[in-house]
Amino acid sequence: MKLEIGNDKKIESQIEKLLKKMTLDEKIAMIHGAGLFQTGAVERLDIPPLKCSDGPMGVRNEFHNERWIPTGNHDDYVTYLPSNSALASTWNRELAYQSGYVLGEEARGRGKDVILAPGINIKRDPLCGRNFEYMSEDPKLTAALAVPFIKGVQENDVAACVKHFACNVQETDRLMVDTVIDDRTLYEIYLPAFKAAVQEGGSYSIMGAYNMINGTHCCENKQLLDFILREEWGYDGTVISDWGAVHKTKQAAEVTMDVEMSVFPDFDNYKFASPLKEAITKGEISESTVDSKVRNILRMMFRLKMIGKQKDARKAGVYNSPAHREAVLRTAEESMVLLKNTENKLPLNRKKIRKIAVIGQNAAKIHSDGGGSAEIKALYEICPLMGIKMYLGGNTEVVYAPGYYVPEKPKTFSHNWQENSLDELENTDIGLAVRREGEESPDVQERAEVFRKEEEEKAAQKEKENQLIHEKNVRLFEEALKIAKEADEVIFIGGLNHDFDSEGMDRGDMKLPYEQDMLIEELLKVRKDSIIALIGGSPVEMPWRDKAETILWSYYAGMETGKAFARILFGDVNPSGKLAETFPARYEDCVTAKNGQSGIRGSISLSEGLYYGYRYFDKERTAPAFCFGHGLSYTKFTYSNLSLKQEKDGNRAVRVSLSVKNTGKLAGAEAVQVYVAPIAPKIERPAKELKAFAKVKLQPGKTGKVTFILKRQDFAYFNSDEHAFTVDAGDYEILVGASCEDIRLRGICTLA
Numbered sequence: 105m106k107l108e109i110g111n112d113k114k115i116e117s118q119i120e121k122l123l124k125k126m127t128l129d130e131k132i133a134m135i136h137g138a139g140l141f142q143t144g145a146v147e148r149l150d151i152p153p154l155k156c157s158d159g160p161m162g163v164r165n166e167f168h169n170e171r172w173i174p175t176g177n178h179d180d181y182v183t184y185l186p187s188n189s190a191l192a193s194t195w196n197r198e199l200a201y202q203s204g205y206v207l208g209e210e211a212r213g214r215g216k217d218v219i220l221a222p223g224i225n226i227k228r229d230p231l232c233g234r235n236f237e238y239m240s241e242d243p244k245l246t247a248a249l250a251v252p253f254i255k256g257v258q259e260n261d262v263a264a265c266v267k268h269f270a271c272n273v274q275e276t277d278r279l280m281v282d283t284v285i286d287d288r289t290l291y292e293i294y295l296p297a298f299k300a301a302v303q304e305g306g307s308y309s310i311m312g313a314y315n316m317i318n319g320t321h322c323c324e325n326k327q328l329l330d331f332i333l334r335e336e337w338g339y340d341g342t343v344i345s346d347w348g349a350v351h352k353t354k355q356a357a358e359v360t361m362d363v364e365m366s367v368f369p370d371f372d373n374y375k376f377a378s379p380l381k382e383a384i385t386k387g388e389i390s391e392s393t394v395d396s397k398v399r400n401i402l403r404m405m406f407r408l409k410m411i412g413k414q415k416d417a418r419k420a421g422v423y424n425s426p427a428h429r430e431a432v433l434r435t436a437e438e439s440m441v442l443l444k445n446t447e448n449k450l451p452l453n454r455k456k457i458r459k460i461a462v463i464g465q466n467a468a469k470i471h472s473d474g475g476g477s478a479e480i481k482a483l484y485e486i487c488p489l490m491g492i493k494m495y496l497g498g499n500t501e502v503v504y505a506p507g508y509y510v511p512e513k514p515k516t517f518s519h520n521w522q523e524n525s526l527d528e529l530e531n532t533d534i535g536l537a538v539r540r541e542g543e544e545s546p547d548v549q550e551r552a553e554v555f556r557k558e559e560e561e562k563a564a565q566k567e568k569e570n571q572l573i574h575e576k577n578v579r580l581f582e583e584a585l586k587i588a589k590e591a592d593e594v595i596f597i598g599g600l601n602h603d604f605d606s607e608g609m610d611r612g613d614m615k616l617p618y619e620q621d622m623l624i625e626e627l628l629k630v631r632k633d634s635i636i637a638l639i640g641g642s643p644v645e646m647p648w649r650d651k652a653e654t655i656l657w658s659y660y661a662g663m664e665t666g667k668a669f670a671r672i673l674f675g676d677v678n679p680s681g682k683l684a685e686t687f688p689a690r691y692e693d694c695v696t697a698k699n700g701q702s703g704i705r706g707s708i709s710l711s712e713g714l715y716y717g718y719r720y721f722d723k724e725r726t727a728p729a730f731c732f733g734h735g736l737s738y739t740k741f742t743y744s745n746l747s748l749k750q751e752k753d754g755n756r757a758v759r760v761s762l763s764v765k766n767t768g769k770l771a772g773a774e775a776v777q778v779y780v781a782p783i784a785p786k787i788e789r790p791a792k793e794l795k796a797f798a799k800v801k802l803q804p805g806k807t808g809k810v811t812f813i814l815k816r817q818d819f820a821y822f823n824s825d826e827h828a829f830t831v832d833a834g835d836y837e838i839l840v841g842a843s844c845e846d847i848r849l850r851g852i853c854t855l856a
């Protein structure tokens with residue numbers, strides 16, 4: 105499918121009229137930052153600035169226009185939404201729409217035009233620091249949730265800015281790292297969600313990523329922007345650079361990259377400011393390049409009702425409404441994943457509990473204020489400990505122990521980190537290349553030396569920190585084990601935090617920090633029925649998982665996290681979250697451990713191709729700790745009556761239908777998953793890939809019929825020689841399951 109460019113003729117003619125009236129200076133003002141989060145206005149023609157804000161988990165606090173310092177007013181607290189990783193584990197399109205709607209309505213309520221969300225990069229490696237902001241390792245699941253999310257945002261006359269386009273697979277060296285990738289992997293894995301976001305979601309804007317693809321920065325990349333995005337997909341929206349992602353004036357100007365944003369306050373020095381004007385005046389770059397950028401921006405402004413006759417009809421938005429909090433709670437509840445419940449310990453019966461021990465730093469921690477640009481000034485955030493206490497009331501004793509020591513981060517942290525993150529690079533040659541165009545390219549040896557020293561310093565610092573953690577933990581472990589022995593029930597709530605799940609850095613390993621594994625082992629020795637709950641933004645190793653009877657996983661689930669926890673623990677809510685990414689048993693089992701872990705500098709080759717995540721575990725026949733799609737319920741579902749019917753109607757290929765029955769005693773919801781497995785494919789293909797899913801809600805004893813239509817595209821692979829998706833005739837197995845490993849029904853269909 106290709107979109108029709110500028111299909112609203114009225115808008116197009118108004119754009120041309122405006123453009124004719126504009127001077128070069130006015131056009132230039134519109135295409136670069138005139139503030140950290142806004143572009144220049146053209147008051148004479150009633151064209152306002154474009155006001156942007158981060159980010160996926162809520163509308164970020166206000167900054168001064170020229171400084172990364174929060175205004176500090178008390179009017180920018182907002183609804184803190186579950187992270188995209190949490191949202192994805194709901195497998196619920198309706199909740200994705202609602203999350204988008206809440207974010208869009210809040211953004212508009214705060215007077216914004218563009219909300220820099222959702223983040224939809226594919227999770228290639230569990231160690232990527234920003235995985236918590238992204239949805240899934242699977243392109244189909246990501247696309248299916250990104251589309252309603254974007255629609256929800258834009259219903260509020262606010263533009264989504266889907267990010268980071270594309271192949272932004274790691275944080276280390278993010279400004280310069282080159283993602284080396286072949287066409288097939290690009291088209292089958294890393295592009296489909298972006299394609300769906302612009303074509304089906306209709307995203308008005310898209311953010312060009314920091315990294316390079318095959319040697320060219322994304323914001324200067326002809327193949328990515330001109331060819332794929334504009335020509336192949338027919339995109340007529342606005343491309344906004346990531347903050348500081350433009351390096352070269354001519355290259356960026358001559359691709360269809362429309363707005364240059366950055367982290368520095370010298371707005372007139374932005375590449376799309378004075379340098380571009382100068383180049384145009386000298387005749388080195390044609391003014392028509394600027395015209396097409398302005399057209400794309402004006403088109404978005406008309407669509408958002410920012411200009412033109414529709415202005416008065418623009419939605420006003422609202423923030424912090426009770427309805428928003430309700431949507432957040434529902435999403436949080438559906439996002440939590442019950443990984444193990446072998447003794448049916450959960451749900452707990454509150455009436456039988458006099459004293460409950462809650463152990464672990466994440467029980468009492470607030471996460472909204474961390475993570476990088478996704479930080480949120482939350483109206484409130486209910487931590488699990490508070491959620492449990494609010495739920496149980498005064499007749500049950502809740503005893504808390506932190507269990508392990510979390511070192512305070514040095515107070516050098518400041519909101520200026522965004523500027524610093526690029527500025528610091530100026531100490532290295534990379535920074536010079538970023539800021540001062542035309543300088544000699546960086547000396548590789550020298551760069552390597554700077555980085556080596558940095559790594560050494562970090563390692564020494566870590567060593568010291570570990571020593572301190574170890575010393576402090578002696579007493580904290582003791583205290584935790586003591587309260588565990590004395591309580592009726594024990595809940596451990598640990599995991600990661602935004603010192604690990606963060607923009608600008610990747611994790612060094614997949615282990616739980618702060619000696620939590622040791623504590624959990626000890627805890628399970630004294631109380632083998634301890635409930636182990638973890639909060640984090642990305643998978644962790646759980647070496648004790650065979651010993652634990654009950655394991656509950658939660659991503660950063662927003663302002664109502666604690667309430668959702670309590671409602672799940674005590675059975676008011678039946679869990680229905682499923683993993684949207686593989687949880688490997690050990691990091692060594694991941695393809696990225698052998699093939700380029702997030703954290704490499706310079707260049708990262710995705711030579712594993714399609715085989716990462718569950719596609720790799722399938723190929724290697726290695727069992728992960730918890731597979732893609734896994735998640736338990738307090739009830740049971742049985743699957744039956746699979747029927748596969750050939751569809752003759754154009755693009756439709758096969759109608760898959762089946763029955764799902766809730767055979768337990770509680771109402772529940774099940775994410776039913778359909779995988780396609782080519783039998784004897786002509787070229788090497790993953791053993792199976794997710795192609796459809798639906799979340800089915802069923803009362804106890806009830807049966808529901810579920811139907812999916814698989815399209816021909818669902819059987820396709822990208823044929824690089826022909827530069828087209830190809831569907832081979834032949835047999836395909838259709839696998840229907842409760843996870844990628846728990847396949848309940850199978851059937852074969854033949855494609856002509």
Ligand code: BGC
Pocket residue numbers: 158159220267346347477522
């Ligand atoms: C991040 C973007 C963010 C932008 C503005 C960049 O550092 O990569 O995701 O939207 O800053 O804060």
